[in-house]
Amino acid sequence: MRVGDLSVGILAFFVGQRNLYVALCDTGTGRTSTFRVGACSDLIPRIELLSPALAGTSSEAQTEDIFHRFSTEWGRHLLPPAGSLACFDVLVLLPHSVMHGVPLHAVCVEQQCAPLGLMRGVVYVPSGTDASRCASRNPARKRGVSSWEFSLSKPNPRLAPRKPSRCFAVASDVIHGDNQRYERLATSIAACFDNGVVWPGRGRDGLNVSLIAQSFDSLCVVCHGYDAATPAKSGLLLGPSGGYGHRKILLPGFGWCGFADLPFGSFPATVTTHNDEQGEIVTVEELRLLFETHAELVALIGCSTAAGSLIRGGEYVSLASQWLGIGAVSVLGGAWAVDVRVAESVVPTFFERWLEWRQPKAIALREALREEVTKRALPISHWAVFTLLGDWV
């Protein structure tokens, strides 16, 4: 299968005052069709029904019921007719307004049909600008991808771009104290790279990440996510705290200097750590101000790392989208609560498919999820939580 032969569709949503529209663009032919998918008065209250499941405030049975109804009943009303999507291998979704955070990859577009995320490669991009930025900064696209060949059944790539080789992985379970388990997952991911480094989750992880992330092809963080009421305060829970951190800053006329700095944000008071020590949080606002990355993929394996909120101006703020904002090509995140047992199986398979089999990321995620769902009957909430953002290649 050649990457150049994959059929890619872009679905751009527009929430009007009365109706929800979606424009479907076939990137192969350049043809665009616009659909009015429904009335806002009907669809927005339904979308709101997803909130307890996404926020984790419903019981397990309620959560599965909410996802099941969304997946098999009303979710398809948010998408164009099934026939118009049938020809695409990859769908790039550009949500708008209330459509941000809606897990459309969990929707079965036809009755008796598997969910979109198991049938096609699906990637979300916060905006059209992000879509073109992420694609243009992707090293894999530099020499063109049309002749890149990959297989779905064996690791036999041809004419694939250079495999990313350097990975920096951080693991920390500040809440339950099961650092070893998180480190094992980080290690299994780092092992997919020729040069994988695992940071064992102690000391000033947050600022170390900021120092080191710039020079790695991939960054992987296995930790608890924190979804704050104020989106900019959401973050990755790391630690324990090591007090001051040291990083390099560029002073005009002096060059690079060492700089001792306090943590940017305080560890949330409502979160209890397993050993009663203060932890650290790397927040969205800290990323925005201090971080920069050139990573081809940032994997944020933790709860709600891809979940966000709309702020003024219609901007959707999430940890995952912020990583795209500071230079990442693609981000793999959790849209709600991630079960570590599922992550232990899906995430290493995804990395193997991407790095060894050289499947484009969106296809690698689809294959990893498909394999997991085939192996054991998983509830939707367990597999659909994994969300890819940014460039699909």
Next chain:
Amino acid sequence: MDIWMKYPNYSRDDLRLLVRAAAAVLYDTAANKEQLDAGVLDMSRRVASKNLARDLQLSQIDRRTEQIEAFLTNERASESACLEALAEIRKYPELAKRVAEAYDGLKNRMTGIETLLAGALLLLAIRVKKVTLPGGGEVDFYESADAVKNALVRLT
């Protein structure tokens, strides 16, 4: 190890998870589910206090909403009440097993529970009269309501 083996010596994190698991299981398995508030697990402390005060009043126990709210705000006091509610659940092995499974599921999530869902657990422990377990078994839970009410009276 089964979480019940540790009873009542739980870390704060363990107790929050166990209370969340117990409340969710009581809600999911309640035979009178349609009479329960679907948003009970996400209920604010104020609303839970109002509901608890109303339920106590039905049993001729006079407690003001503010009194109960103050009690729910006091983590140590509400932890004690939760332990008493959990003790009631522990009496029914099938139900306790289901709660332990739900606890394990929550423990495997890469997130923490930020608040003790004391209001939800106490409310459900009072309102759920019978639970229907997935295997078909039924547990009469009505006796537990009095025990939980007594604990509330003692602690508020």
